[in-house]
Amino acid sequence: MKIIRCADELRRELKAQAGKSVGLVPTMGFLHAGHISLVNASRENTDLTVVSVFVNPTQFGPNEDFDSYPRDEARDAELLRAAGADIMFVPTVSEMYPEGNSTDIVLTSGIKTKLCAKTRPTHFDGVTNVVARLLCLVKPDKAFFGRKDAQQLAIITRLTRDMLIGTQIVGCPIVRERDGLAMSSRNTYLSESERASALSISRSIKKAAEDIAKGKALASVRDGVSAEISASGGRVDYVEIVDPGTLEEIDDGGMGFSGDYLLAVAAYFGKTRLIDNIARIDGKCI
C-alpha cells in the first residue's frame, strides 16, 4: 500500500494505473470495522482502492471536537494495509483547501437543513466541500459511504448527480458491535456507563422497525424511541421518521406506514453525540 500526502503525487499515481477501475473510501481515520467494510466493498467492486484519511476542519462547528477528534495514522495505515487498500491518501489541510481558497460548493436542496443540520448547521457544507474535492481529485468510478451517516449519503448522492460527477455512490450497511452499538470513532469518548446507556439507541430503533412493520402509527413509534433513550439517561437531539431520499417527515395520518422510510436518531450520552438509524429501502429493512 502506498501512503500519499500530496494531490499531485496522487494524480501521478492514478495516471500510472490508468485503465483500472477506481474505488474511493473517504474517512476521517481512527478506523474501525465499519470503515473496513467500505474498503472490502471497494475491493470487491473495483480494481484499485483509494482510502482518504483526513479530519476535515470545515465540517466541525466552532464548539465541536475538531481538536480532540481521535487520530492515529500509524494504526490506520496498519489496518488499511491488512485490509488490502492500495492507496492511503493523507492530505494536509492546505492540500485540500489550497491557500487563498475562494471556492465553496453550496448545496441548495432542503436535505442539508434537516435532521443533523438543526444542531450542526454548517456541518454538511463542510462535508460537501471536502467530498467534492476528493471526487474531483480521484475521479473514482465508485465511492463507498456508510448508511450510518444516512443524511451524508443522501447529500453526496445528490451532489454527485447535480454536478454531473459520474461517480456511482454506493451506500453500505451499518456495522455494529456485538451488543448492537453502531461503530463510531466517537465511541471512544464514552465512559463505561455512558456506553451501556447508549445501547438504548440500537435497542429502541430495532423495536421501532418491528412496530412499524406491524402497522403501528409513526408518531407513537417515534415517541417510544425517544422515551427509551431518555429513560436510559440519554438526551435526545432528534428522532425522526422521514423519506430516505428527501428526508421530509412522513405523515401517516396515524394509520401506520408500509412504504420506505428512514428512522434516524441523534442523542447525547454525556457530552458525546451519537447518531444511528434503521431504514426500509426498496421494501427491505436495513
Ligand code: AMP
Ligand atoms: P468517518 O470516518 O466517521 O467520517 O466515516 C467515514 C465513512 O465510514 C462514512 O462513509 C461513514 O458513514 C462510514 N462509517 C462510519 N461508521 C460506520 C459504521 N458503523 N458502519 C458502516 N459505515 C460506517
